[in-house]
Amino acid sequence: MEVRERIDLLERADIVNSLLARYGVKFGIYKNNTFHEQLFPFDPIPRVIGKEEFAYLEKGLKQRVQALNLFLKDIYNEKKILKDKIVPEEFIYASSGYLAQCEGIVPSKGVFSHISGIDLVLGKDGVWYILEDNLRVPSGASYPMIARELCRRSSPKTFQSVSVADNRSYAELLKKTLDYVNTGGLTVVLTPGRYNAAYFEHSYLAEKMKVPLVSSHDLITENDKLYFVDYSGKKEQVGAVYRRISDEYLDPMNFNHESVIGVPHIFDIYRKGNVAIVNAPGNGVADDKGIYYFVPKMIRYYLGEEPILHNAPTYLPYYEEDMTYVLENFDKLVLKDVAEAGGYGVVFGNSMSSKQKEDFLVLLKREPRRFIAQEVIDFCDLPIQEKGEQFERKADLRAFVLSSDEPVVWKSGLTRFSRNPDSFIVNSSQGGGFKDTWVLNQ
């Protein structure tokens, strides 16, 4: 890239950020029981992934998502992987993402994880590691989409001289994925409403796909079918729901009875095969921290292939051999409680006081199944720009894999970085920012 054009984009970062604010690219967070909206800071220096490197990631991601889809189908139906004792059944049934209500259901076209958000980091050793799989309601694709749109507008020259794969096709790809499983009727985006953290994304994706953005009270069930009732009272059958509501709140008649943002009986219509719910309910059993350990085994089991992409080295104290390793190398490991999420229940061995360590070891020995241990990965820093200066910060990448007749990896992704120089935590709710992800065409 020419230096001049590069500077061109960097100089216009403020314009892009103010446009992002104007378009409402925000996310909501609840703090002390009140709702705040925050901007999601955009850094203009893109993460650049070369063509060959991306081809490698693409191959590995497709393989991983294919195996995860087969696993979900198997777990809720035949359970071959349990019968063959590849995965101990305790890890399935103790998972909070496992839903017995989904037993025996094969969704439309057999697809469970239509949109998979796979988080990766590039280690300092030059190896990409999978950090976690998000197969429930992964969010984030809209941010690089709109950032690219605004960058192209504010700095067209940059994109004339660099051959970057166009990422604005995401909406089309998503629509195709939804249409593939549609059982007959409209495709809609179901949002819990404007107080949801990702409401911007819901409205943006609906607009880009040109499909209705609906809330639960716009949908009704009648005669085994789901209908969208528009503002004029006109009723139209719905065949696919891209729901941005978690399983728990999706349907008060089948899951959390207290939910007021769900659609009563939508799950019963789904059970009858008369609507596709995207992603499928019950997927949480496959992106659980404990199950993560088994993904490489799943790839070998279902596909008969060696995993292309690696997990961060992970140990299950449930196995005696791993327990021994964990006890011997305690200080260099990070320990995670499989039942917790969102950064809770994560402790670094070397940061514990001797008393804390002692207590933790008692707990670990009593409930070995509850924990996983991982090597701490030293991942690469990426340059960011702040007040005209450049700094190095930790960053990860969320890649999006869309599964219809075959999996497709979106040629972009959400790169999140930590704004705190000492932190590994890139979550947007923790004040992190994002970058565009460029995949080069050549």
Place this chain on the structure above:
Amino acid sequence: MKKLKFRYALRIEFDMPVTQHSFTVRCLPVSDERQAILQQNIHILPKEFLSENRDSFGNIYFFGRTEAPHNLFEVVTEGIAQTGLAKGTKAEEEYRLGMFLGQTFYTKPDEALKAFFDGMKIPAGTRLQKSQFIMEAIREKFAYVSGVTNISTTAAQAWKMKQGVCQDYSHIMLSLCRMAGIPCRYVAGMLIGEGLSHAWVEIEEDGMWYGLDPTNGTEVLEDHIKISHGRDYEDCLINQGVFTGLAKQSQSISVSVMEEVEEKKEGKEKHDHINSQCTSSSR
């Protein structure tokens, strides 16, 4: 073997009209190896947009929805079941039973229930023998008292009070059996002569499910009509609904299960005859 005539009736009256009412009812017994449902019919009000399906456990359920304002929700199911055809019913393969081994919201033990479990000296034996031992141990400490617990009481909470009803007996038994590594499930159903619905548990042994009724300390043979099973009460909810409206609701449930006596005495013959005519005309 017994022929049981059953009737389950649920009425919810609203003191002002409600709208947008969605409901699910799970109150129809299913034929299996132990019981054959010879005849039955179900009446649900409101009846527009009513659907039927089977849930993931194989239980029959009905679901529906109405927009129209109404003051009454009613479900009546009645029929004849032949029970005691076998002692147990066929179970799924061992590797599929895991879901009946994990504790749930209702069965999760607290320290007190764990301590009780640790103090029990369960003798070696089959799963069924161990479960019977557990059942007796509960019954020694726990008393049937209605009104002290409610539908959201957990096993741990009921155990603390040492009092409760069939739902509590069943949850406590499930909690203890699961601690002992015995696959077991919750059963909702009806019991001969009772005025309310009933609950008990089933224990898996050698590829078969066998019923034990901890409330009465008996095996489940011919006096029970099973409606549904699941991991706990939640999976077997007989009725649930959501609606729009500020109405107060009053609910009444009446259940009757009577043994159908074959025509023996001459004097009674005519009466029975009339009865059976009634049944057939309402079918």
